[in-house]
Amino acid sequence: MEYKVVIGLEFHCEMKSHTKVFSRGLNGYNKTPNSNIDPIDMAFPGTLPVLNKECVKKSIMMASILNCKIPEYMTFDRKNYFYPDLPKGYQLTQFFNPVGTNGYIDIDVNGTNKRVFVHDIHLEEDAASLDHYYNTSTIDYNRAGVPLLELVTEPCINSADEAIAFLEQVRNIYQYTDISECDSKKGQIRCDVNVSIMNENDTELGTKVEVKNVNSFANIRETINYEIKRQSELKSSGRYNEVIQETRRYDDESGTTIHMRSKVDAIDYKYFTEPNIPRFKISEELVNEIKNNIPMLANDRKAKYISEYSLSEYDASVLVKDKKVSDYFEECISYGCNPKSACNWITTRLLGELNKNEISIDEVYIKPNMINELVQLVENKKISSDQAKKVFTYMLEENITPLEIVKKYEMEVIEDSGLIESLVNEVISENEKAISDYKNGRTNMLDYLVGQVMNKSKGKANPSEAKNKMLEKLS
Amino acid sequence: MENINKNISELHDLLVNKKVTSEELIKESIAKCHEIQEKTNSFVMILDDAKPTDVTDSLLSGIPYGMKDNFSTKGIVTTGSSNSLKDYVPFFDATVIKKLKEAGAVGVTKTVLDEFGMGCTGTTGHTGIVHNPWSYKRSASGSSSGSAASVACGVYPFALGSDTGDSIRKPAAYTGIVGYKPTYGMVSRYGLFPYASSLDTVGCLTRSVEDAAIVVDAIKGIDENDMTSWDSSDIKLKENLDGEVKGKKLFYIKEICDISNYANPSDELKEHLDNFKKTVELCKSLGMGVEEVNVDKTLLNALPPTYVVVSYAEATSNMSNLTGISFGPRGEGDNVMDMIKDHRTKGFSPLIKRRFVIGSYVLQSENQEKYFLNAKRVRRLIVNKMNELFNKYDALILPVGSGPAKYLDENMNIYNGENNVLEEHLQIGNYGGYPSITIPNGFVSKLPVGVNITGKVKDDINVLNIAYALESKMDYKNQLAREVE
Numbered sequence: 001m002e003y004k005v006v007i008g009l010e011f012h013c014e015m016k017s018h019t020k021v022f023s024r025g026l027n028g029y030n031k032t033p034n035s036n037i038d039p040i041d042m043a044f045p046g047t048l049p050v051l052n053k054e055c056v057k058k059s060i061m062m063a064s065i066l067n068c069k070i071p072e073y074m075t076f077d078r079k080n081y082f083y084p085d086l087p088k089g090y091q092l093t094q095f096f097n098p099v100g101t102n103g104y105i106d107i108d109v110n111g112t113n114k115r116v117f118v119h120d121i122h123l124e125e126d127a128a129s130l131d132h133y134y135n136t137s138t139i140d141y142n143r144a145g146v147p148l149l150e151l152v153t154e155p156c157i158n159s160a161d162e163a164i165a166f167l168e169q170v171r172n173i174y175q176y177t178d179i180s181e182c183d184s185k186k187g188q189i190r191c192d193v194n195v196s197i198m199n200e201n202d203t204e205l206g207t208k209v210e211v212k213n214v215n216s217f218a219n220i221r222e223t224i225n226y227e228i229k230r231q232s233e234l235k236s237s238g239r240y241n242e243v244i245q246e247t248r249r250y251d252d253e254s255g256t257t258i259h260m261r262s263k264v265d266a267i268d269y270k271y272f273t274e275p276n277i278p279r280f281k282i283s284e285e286l287v288n289e290i291k292n293n294i295p296m297l298a299n300d301r302k303a304k305y306i307s308e309y310s311l312s313e314y315d316a317s318v319l320v321k322d323k324k325v326s327d328y329f330e331e332c333i334s335y336g337c338n339p340k341s342a343c344n345w346i347t348t349r350l351l352g353e354l355n356k357n358e359i360s361i362d363e364v365y366i367k368p369n370m371i372n373e374l375v376q377l378v379e380n381k382k383i384s385s386d387q388a389k390k391v392f393t394y395m396l397e398e399n400i401t402p403l404e405i406v407k408k409y410e411m412e413v414i415e416d417s418g419l420i421e422s423l424v425n426e427v428i429s430e431n432e433k434a435i436s437d438y439k440n441g442r443t444n445m446l447d448y449l450v451g452q453v454m455n456k457s458k459g460k461a462n463p464s465e466a467k468n469k470m471l472e473k474l475s
Numbered sequence: 476m477e478n479i480n481k482n483i484s485e486l487h488d489l490l491v492n493k494k495v496t497s498e499e500l501i502k503e504s505i506a507k508c509h510e511i512q513e514k515t516n517s518f519v520m521i522l523d524d525a526k527p528t529d530v531t532d533s534l535l536s537g538i539p540y541g542m543k544d545n546f547s548t549k550g551i552v553t554t555g556s557s558n559s560l561k562d563y564v565p566f567f568d569a570t571v572i573k574k575l576k577e578a579g580a581v582g583v584t585k586t587v588l589d590e591f592g593m594g595c596t597g598t599t600g601h602t603g604i605v606h607n608p609w610s611y612k613r614s615a616s617g618s619s620s621g622s623a624a625s626v627a628c629g630v631y632p633f634a635l636g637s638d639t640g641d642s643i644r645k646p647a648a649y650t651g652i653v654g655y656k657p658t659y660g661m662v663s664r665y666g667l668f669p670y671a672s673s674l675d676t677v678g679c680l681t682r683s684v685e686d687a688a689i690v691v692d693a694i695k696g697i698d699e700n701d702m703t704s705w706d707s708s709d710i711k712l713k714e715n716l717d718g719e720v721k722g723k724k725l726f727y728i729k730e731i732c733d734i735s736n737y738a739n740p741s742d743e744l745k746e747h748l749d750n751f752k753k754t755v756e757l758c759k760s761l762g763m764g765v766e767e768v769n770v771d772k773t774l775l776n777a778l779p780p781t782y783v784v785v786s787y788a789e790a791t792s793n794m795s796n797l798t799g800i801s802f803g804p805r806g807e808g809d810n811v812m813d814m815i816k817d818h819r820t821k822g823f824s825p826l827i828k829r830r831f832v833i834g835s836y837v838l839q840s841e842n843q844e845k846y847f848l849n850a851k852r853v854r855r856l857i858v859n860k861m862n863e864l865f866n867k868y869d870a871l872i873l874p875v876g877s878g879p880a881k882y883l884d885e886n887m888n889i890y891n892g893e894n895n896v897l898e899e900h901l902q903i904g905n906y907g908g909y910p911s912i913t914i915p916n917g918f919v920s921k922l923p924v925g926v927n928i929t930g931k932v933k934d935d936i937n938v939l940n941i942a943y944a945l946e947s948k949m950d951y952k953n954q955l956a957r958e959v960e
Contacts, residue, residue: 039566039567042801042802043796043801044547044565044566044567044796044802045547045553045555045560045563045565045668045669045796045797046546046547046565046569046664046665046666046667046668046669047665047666047700048664048665048700048701048702049702050699050700050701050702051702078792080791080792080795080838082795082798082812082815084798084800084811084815087796087800087801088795088796089792089794089795089796089797089798090792090795137811139800139801141801268839268840270792270835270838270839270840270843271838272788272789272792272838272843272847275671275672275673275703275789276672276701276702276703277702278702278703
């Protein structure tokens with residue numbers, strides 16, 4: 001039996017910033033443990049939090065993009081609990097007064113518009129990371145104090161597809177605004193997934209099950225689908241009382257969720273307002289300044305590509321799906337490259353290569369200036385478009401630039417009309433039958449004859465020049 | 476000849492005129508510290524290898540001083556007088572320590588406090604009880620116990636203190652010296668082991684108001700490491716000490732100062748309040764107006780419980796970093812949570828464990844509204860009332876405590892109920908972040924007692940000036956402790 005599914009998400013995302021949210025420790029990946037740290041990141045006695053302005057501005061930016069209400073003052077709260085990855089014994093977060101509340105965002109789910117309501121978004125700090133070995137554990141404080149934005153939706157999402165479409169849209173915004181890279185491979189995202197089911201006409205929500213710390217979109221989808229299936233089976237067989245309000249975790253290997261703790265074991269975090277950070281007035285001017293500096297988001301870029309560059313809706317959508325691709329495209333344009341040609345190379349050849357090799361666009365050898373070089377070579381008729389395709393392949397295979405390839409393989413188009421004329425004469429003298437056929441009305445023989453000229457030139461003759469010469473001789 | 480018991484300006488003149496060297500002063504100071512240690516137990520550590528500094532224009536250059544052992548000192552063990560940090564060596568200096576180094580002052584002792592500044596008896600530090608140099612049978616009060624006792628003994632002209640409820644100002648009164656708590660945020664707290672962050676204030680203990688002004692001039696200032704600090708570069712304390720107080724308006728609170736409020740007043744209490752009246756008369760003779768003001772008794776009675784709730788709640792959270800995981804002695808146990816438990820069980824004295832339990836209780840979600848949030852509201856009401864009075868008056872003047880220092884064998888944590896407000900009213904200064912200074916104003920039972928002046932936020936100059944003028948009319952400036960019983 002099919003039930004109505006209700007999902008709420010708590011999406012944590014590590015922010016991009018120069019330093020950590022409350023310290024001078026660097027916020028960046030460092031493979032040497034405990035190297036990006038400041039005394040406060042290990043909570044040495046007497047250290048005090050100093051709020052990072054960059055993070056504040058970015059959090060206000062995200063709150064405005066999500067159409068949230070922004071409070072008059074910014075404050076932070078302590079979430080108190082003991083755990084070895086939490087050096088201060090509390091996490092600084094925004095419990096009483098988040099930077100954004102009551103927002104919404106419209107998303108596209110397989111062609112249908114859906115409005116997802118945002119309960120709140122708040123700025124907080126990450127904990128240290130623990131590694132467990134046979135009989136010992138290690139603590140790496142590099143991550144302690146890394147800024148996090150936590151986005152909490154209302155329970156208004158009704159399927160895994162909707163959840164993923166929402167998260168993709170949010171990720172897209174984070175990337176376009178440079179607020180976060182949102183890279184699950186770098187452990188930058190974590191999501192708490194709340195799932196309940198109910199009969200279609202019920203007015204009361206079913207029992208909510210929380211699955212904590214799911215760390216990739218694929219796992220979030222699996223978590224949701226597994227929970228729907230698990231809860232539905234219990235409900236269908238009259239055992240809905242076995243669905244209890246609890247916290248579970250997603251198990252990667254089995255693709256299932258596993259019980260962690262029930263509601264009665266819930267921790268009392270004893271929240272209270274952090275006295276070391278004086279409340280900070282969020283002025284209207286500041287909010288307006290931040291709003292005016294929101295970078296162009298995907299939809300705006302798409303519209304621009306269609307109207308200014310005359311790209312098709314489809315091509316424009318492909319380009320803006322990943323900010324890095326869109327940035328790559330725009331870099332090509334900045335060199336003066338024809339937008340349509342750049343788009344063609346990117347969408348038809350480059351993205352295919354990336355998919356095939358499972359790499360990202362910044363890892364591929366071909367850089368925007370090389371795309372431009374290639375397009376210029378064709379436009380200036382230095383090489384033919386067929387040759388250009390070969391150049392592209394050689395670039396990937398040999399990691400050398402288009403100009404170097406053209407030189408190495410002597411690809412430069414023959415423009416010398418005397419040389420072309422002699423080739424045309426050769427072809428005419430060797431193809432009497434074809435010529436008589438042509439003159440008897442088989443006009444398609446012209447292509448064959450021009451093809452012969454191209455062959456003789458090893459493809460280097462300017463094809464239109466060869467065609468003109470041939471026509472001239474045959475008339 | 477003894478030099479070290481002189482005040483800062485005198486020592487500076489001697490140094491500049493080469494009558495004495497920094498090295499000689501430090502040597503003398505350290506020798507004297509060892510001399511008083513046996514009887515007062517003021518020090519967690521005496522820094523025998525302290526190095527002299529060059530004498531410069533800075534009034535503090537070359538001069539030794541005491542550091543309350545809750546200021547982080549780079550490379551020197553800093554314990555907070557707690558077993559939980561008994562071997563902890565910080566790798567950074569507190570901002571005030573750094574500033575005093577820059578001014579050329581030389582820290583020669585780490586002074587004993589009530590564990591992490593919690594307590595007012597000088598009995599809870601991990602190195603044992605601090606004794607009052609006026610009578611070794613009595614408490615020096617706390618929590619800046621060692622700083623107060625050592626300054627009173629004249630081993631150096633000043634020591635650093637911290638004040639969350641009265642931890643500078645009360646021990647100063649009981650040892651017959653000056654204790655100054657500046658406006659909240661005027662001095663950076665970076666590197667101060669926190670007790671209750673919204674109340675904690677760094678200040679100093681000296682034997683004259685002028686010395687207090689000199690020290691705070693040197694340690695104050697905005698600090699990028701403390702978001703609650705503010706720019707006070709236009710406030711020059713020493714420069715503005717002119718004793719011009721004519722026309723100033725003071726007030727005292729009738730419900731605290733009038734003997735009729737106490738059903739069975741002890742002789743000492745009577746003597747103490749009479750002595751306070753004399754000080755009030757002295758103020759009048761200086762051309763100041765002093766008025767008696769009524770404040771709702773319910774509000775006054777709420778002072779101590781409000782302090783308990785607000786400060787214990789902040790403390791329990793502030794000290795949650797003490798787990799023995801990345802610093803402090805590692806606890807024993809089969810798993811990390813047991814190790815943390817063991818560290819905290821062994822590391823803290825019963826008094827602060829009790830405070831953690833209370834602090835935790837009032838923050839629990841089912842109690843938070845009733846206790847913690849109500850306490851914050853009461854704090855706001857008290858501050859509103861005081862601000863209203865400070866609009867009319869320049870400062871509040873009140874007696875400190877209910878008499879002289881208590882005997883160490885008394886149960887010092889439990890007051891005679893009706894004296895509660897008298898014992899605890901200095902907390903007003905912390906609730907509002909007000910500048911507040913205690914100076915000695917006489918003797919009760921041959922032991923020193925003090926009077927306190929508290930003023931409006933950022934009005935430190937005015938508060939110090941009133942104290943300065945009063946001090947000049949009394950005989951207790953540069954007073955040194957002498958054993959009286």
